[in-house]
Amino acid sequence: MKENNLSSTVISETESSETIAPSTGKSIQRDSQGLVRRRSFLQGLGVAGVALSTGALVTTKASAATFSSNTELSKGDVAILKLLAAAELIEADLWQQYAELGGVTQGTQNPYQLALQNLDGDGSQYISSNNLDEQSHAAFLNAYLVSKGEEPVDLDRFRTLPSSQATGAQQIGRLTNVMQLSVDTSWYVRYRSATNPDFGATFAEALAALAKGQFPGIPRTNADFGPKHHVQAIANTAAFHFGFIEQAGSSLYATLSQKVSNAEVLKITLSIGGDEICHFLEWVDFAGNGVQPPIAPFTDPTNGLHFPNFDAKKNPLLQTNLIFPVPCEFISPNLPHCAVIRPTSPGQIDAVGAINGFISDGLFIGQTPEFSELVLNLAHEADAARRS
Ligand SMILES: [Fe+2]
Ligand SMILES: [Fe+2]
Numbered sequence: 001m002k003e004n005n006l007s008s009t010v011i012s013e014t015e016s017s018e019t020i021a022p023s024t025g026k027s028i029q030r031d032s033q034g035l036v037r038r039r040s041f042l043q044g045l046g047v048a049g050v051a052l053s054t055g056a057l058v059t060t061k062a063s064a065a066t067f068s069s070n071t072e073l074s075k076g077d078v079a080i081l082k083l084l085a086a087a088e089l090i091e092a093d094l095w096q097q098y099a100e101l102g103g104v105t106q107g108t109q110n111p112y113q114l115a116l117q118n119l120d121g122d123g124s125q126y127i128s129s130n131n132l133d134e135q136s137h138a139a140f141l142n143a144y145l146v147s148k149g150e151e152p153v154d155l156d157r158f159r160t161l162p163s164s165q166a167t168g169a170q171q172i173g174r175l176t177n178v179m180q181l182s183v184d185t186s187w188y189v190r191y192r193s194a195t196n197p198d199f200g201a202t203f204a205e206a207l208a209a210l211a212k213g214q215f216p217g218i219p220r221t222n223a224d225f226g227p228k229h230h231v232q233a234i235a236n237t238a239a240f241h242f243g244f245i246e247q248a249g250s251s252l253y254a255t256l257s258q259k260v261s262n263a264e265v266l267k268i269t270l271s272i273g274g275d276e277i278c279h280f281l282e283w284v285d286f287a288g289n290g291v292q293p294p295i296a297p298f299t300d301p302t303n304g305l306h307f308p309n310f311d312a313k314k315n316p317l318l319q320t321n322l323i324f325p326v327p328c329e330f331i332s333p334n335l336p337h338c339a340v341i342r343p344t345s346p347g348q349i350d351a352v353g354a355i356n357g358f359i360s361d362g363l364f365i366g367q368t369p370e371f372s373e374l375v376l377n378l379a380h381e382a383d384a385a386r387r388s
Helices: 038-044 075-102 111-119 123-147 186-190 208-212 228-257 263-289 351-360 369-383
Strands: 017-020 027-030
Touching: 075 111, 075 123, 075 228, 075 263, 075 351, 075 369, 111 123, 111 228, 111 263, 123 228, 123 263, 186 228, 186 263, 228 263, 228 351, 351 369
Parallel strands: none
Antiparallel strands: 017 027
8 A cells, every 4th residue: 555656656767678569569668677667658559648548459450460370269268258358348448437537647636536545545546557457458359359250349339328427537438337336345255254155155245335225436427526525435435346346357267267278268368367366456455445544434424325444343354454365265175275266166256147246236227238138148158168
């Protein structure tokens, strides 16, 4: 956790070297430790601030066609890749909305950015970076499908949901709704527990009120920029939603990887899945910062949503600094507990489970039934894949 440290987003400009990003052909600058200078990378992409448009990183069919290995994909692997491409387009859409209002910008920060930076001084940068990563996942998976002669997943006709009216949000059609969230917060307890959903374990909500009601994860209009505890509640809602989304991505990739047949496809699912886990870890810490002093306890005066101080409860299932997965049951109850991503069995957060989780979350409120049907069909096909 860093405090009030926006300046740390700039890595020294000295002793840098350049490489070319394979998907974009753009220059990536690295410092002497090999660290990518994300801001330079964004500037290299011609992105003002960090408000990436959905198409900003979409690799064209022409450039995708420059890569083609000899591997022929099985029907199951194609189904898995298509479902993952759809899931990444959904992730990219929601993360872009968070980044437009809460991501890193220069100059005066809006009250939502400040509330997110209360949770971590680098919070806005992390949001922009998570958005960049999701755009890259979606663009890569679709380009890879094209390189194998498969149709990419195109959800553009469903970009119909309204944008936030708050200053900073682009006025474009969206795939997802992050303004009426019912955030499942049981992941917070699950990762602090010694039991595993793969063995039938269930978990209480860390914040039952957040799971039951409908709350905005971004300011809906400029009126949501205050009062102070209202905008902090929106930032805290976002924090628990970030963890929810990325734990789902972590389990989804780990579950589907077990069904992949081709080694190159497995390389893709393990490698992107690893990035989802990187995101998840940060948001575990971030969400925990919203339920301890000096942020919590507090109550949103507009709707009564309360964020208690979890540490005051002296309950290890809520302890805010337990950010790594606590060892739990794994594979067999006869084996020792193991610190792992969970669940990873069928019928949990597999493809259908992940999409149903998005639906329960309120992400698709306002979408046509055709949208959920299309995505659920892709999910059923992915879950039906068998390793060969
Ligand atoms: Fe992703
Ligand atoms: Fe993700």
